[in-house]
Amino acid sequence: xxxxxxxxxxxxxxxxxxxxxxxxxxxxxxxxxxxxxxxxxxxxxxxxxxxxxxxxxxxxxxxxxxxxxxxxxxxxxxxxxxxxxxxxxxxxxxxxxxxxxxxxxxxxxxxxxxxxxxxxxxxxxxxxxxxxxxxxxxxxxxxxxxxxxxxxxxxxxxxxxxxxxxxxxxxxxxxxxxxxxxxxxxxxxxxxxxxxxxxxxxxxxxxxxxxxxxxxxxxxxxxxxxxxxxx
Numbered sequence: 509x510x511x512x513x514x515x516x517x518x519x520x521x522x523x524x525x526x527x528x529x530x531x532x533x534x535x536x537x538x539x540x541x542x543x544x545x546x547x548x549x550x551x552x553x554x555x556x557x558x559x560x561x562x563x564x565x566x567x568x569x570x571x572x573x574x575x576x577x578x579x580x581x582x583x584x585x586x587x588x589x590x591x592x593x594x595x596x597x598x599x600x601x602x603x604x605x606x607x608x609x610x611x612x613x614x615x616x617x618x619x620x621x622x623x624x625x626x627x628x629x630x631x632x633x634x635x636x637x638x639x640x641x642x643x644x645x646x647x648x649x650x651x652x653x654x655x656x657x658x659x660x661x662x663x664x665x666x667x668x669x670x671x672x673x674x675x676x677x678x679x680x681x682x683x684x685x686x687x688x689x690x691x692x693x694x695x696x697x698x699x700x701x702x703x704x705x706x707x708x709x710x711x712x713x714x715x716x717x718x719x720x721x722x723x724x725x726x727x728x729x730x731x732x733x734x735x736x737x738x739x
Contacts, residue, residue: 509532509533509571509572509573510531510532510533510535510569510571510572511525511531511534511571511572511573511574511575512535512536512537512567512571512573512574512575512608513525513534513535513536513575513576514536514562514574514575514579515537515538515576515578515579515580516543516547516557517536517543517577518546519536519546519550519557521575521577522535522547522555523552526552526554526555531554533554534554534556535555535558536555537557537558537560537561537562537565538557538559539560539561543557544557544558562604563604565604566608567608570608570609570610570613571609571610571613572610572612573613573614573615573616574608574609574614574615575616575617576615576616576617578618578620580601580619580649581619581620581643581648581649582643582646583597584597584598584646584647584649585646586639586645586646586647588647589647594647595656595657596657598654598657598658599657599658601657602658602661602662605661605662606661606729611729612729613729614728614729615662616724616726617654617725617727618723618724619649619722619723620720620721620722620723621648621650621651621654621720621721621722622648622650622719622720623650623651623719623721624718624719625719630713631719633710634709634713634719635719637706637707638710638714641706641707642707642711651723658727660730662730663727663728663729664725664726665726665728666725666726667723667726669722670722671715671716671720671721672715673722674715674722675711675712675713675715678712678715679708679712682708682709682712685701685705686705689701
């Protein structure tokens with residue numbers, strides 16, 4: 509079948525879907541010109557990409573499956589979160605997903621979520637650094653936001669929480685960067701390297717202690733939901 513990858517990055521998931529999971533065609537959406545150019549130049553003939561927001565995407569044919577990895581946490585700004593608009597915005601996303609896909613198309617969603625508020629000074633400092641210096645303007649969803657905003661459109665079929673695995677990934681990134689610190693500093697400057705070391709440190713602690721969590725959610729479409737589809 510044909511799949512849509514929302515926030516497709518450099519195209520790796522789409523290529524894997526075709527070579528290992530039986531997809532025949534994969535289309536990606538990105539807002540990055542560099543990613544768009546890379547996929548157009550290096551992607552296989554079964555992969556296509558558009559420099560387009562999910563809000564504006566209207567395909568000629570509906571998709572058989574949808575994926576989105578690492579994009580959902582950037583859909584709502586901190587200002588919008590403070591105004592309590594996150595449910596409205598997330599619901600727009602799930603509505604568009606239903607409109608561009610077949611009635612039986614599942615959505616695979618991976619996103620970072622806020623699991624609890626910081627409880628110590630170190631947790632608060634890490635959260636502030638990540639919010640201000642790494643992901644400025646973005647506000648993380650809570651799992652409850654996903655349940656509420658997808659209600660009537662999708663049913664949560666399965667949730668896999670892999671935050672501890674991601675903490676290990678961040679630790680490996682930090683260790684490898686420190687090992688190559690000299691080369692990285694020559695190419696990008698010491699300030700950039702120091703920033704990434706601090707970022708990996710803060711993020712690892714946040715996932716390890718449970719302030720943030722990484723979730724993989726399988727969403728099955730709710731049938732007979734025509735009244736909910738009002739994009």
